[in-house]
Amino acid sequence: MIFSKALIGFIGLIYILFVGFEFFGDNSIALKISVLIIPLIALLYFISVEKRTLFFSLFLICYSIPELMLFLKNEIVYETYYYICNTLSVTAYVFLLIEIYKSINFNEVLKKFKTQVIVLTFLSFYMAYVLFKIMSPYLIVSIEYFLEISYNVLILLVLSVSLLNYFYKDDKKSLFLFLGALCIVFSEVINVAYLYIANENALNFMFVSLFVLAFYFLYQQSKLDDEVDENLMLKS
Numbered sequence: 512m513i514f515s516k517a518l519i520g521f522i523g524l525i526y527i528l529f530v531g532f533e534f535f536g537d538n539s540i541a542l543k544i545s546v547l548i549i550p551l552i553a554l555l556y557f558i559s560v561e562k563r564t565l566f567f568s569l570f571l572i573c574y575s576i577p578e579l580m581l582f583l584k585n586e587i588v589y590e591t592y593y594y595i596c597n598t599l600s601v602t603a604y605v606f607l608l609i610e611i612y613k614s615i616n617f618n619e620v621l622k623k624f625k626t627q628v629i630v631l632t633f634l635s636f637y638m639a640y641v642l643f644k645i646m647s648p649y650l651i652v653s654i655e656y657f658l659e660i661s662y663n664v665l666i667l668l669v670l671s672v673s674l675l676n677y678f679y680k681d682d683k684k685s686l687f688l689f690l691g692a693l694c695i696v697f698s699e700v701i702n703v704a705y706l707y708i709a710n711e712n713a714l715n716f717m718f719v720s721l722f723v724l725a726f727y728f729l730y731q732q733s734k735l736d737d738e739v740d741e742n743l744m745l746k747s
Contacts, residue, residue, distance in 0.1 A: 515559040522551050526723060533716050543581065545719045550575040552726045560733050566610035567733055573603035597658045604665040611672050611688065615679055624678050631674060635667040638696075663699070670696045687732035694725035 532541035553571035577596035673692040698721035705714040
């Protein structure tokens, strides 16, 4: 318990240092500091959460490795670094999607929330199209192209499925899971703007801050058990 509280305090300190270096210091140092936050949250999960799940654990591991690999970026060929990091990130979101999906009765969801499913499908396609239009001038048809498309499609799927999960369960755990997914999508949209439109410190700050908030919500939901609604169980 004491170590967990100390780790939480250290994560807060790392975030404050990131903000300081981002706006008043060296951006490269800010970047190296920021990549420590997600692995530290993953460590916090493994030492403080008793009822760990396989797919959420794999999600945290697969997402933490690319973050830490930034320190090896200059030691390996860029193409190798890029493909390893992005493949692991895509795999991480696959695990998160499975984690959400396995707790949902989709037949029941389709019966009760047919309109919501249609609207979410339309919005997901539209957001994917917008991201594609922003990125397409900078990408050629290659493995890189398909990795980027897969990445964007997966985060939108995670958002849609997590929202359906919240509609279906309507409890605190599903709410935190949805808020985490929502912050991830917003942060990724801002990151696209930062990388392809305007290289501004404020955008990078918002990207990292939303991502930290996303993992905070994901960590909080991992400590909660599903609240089973008796009426829902009777209808299943």
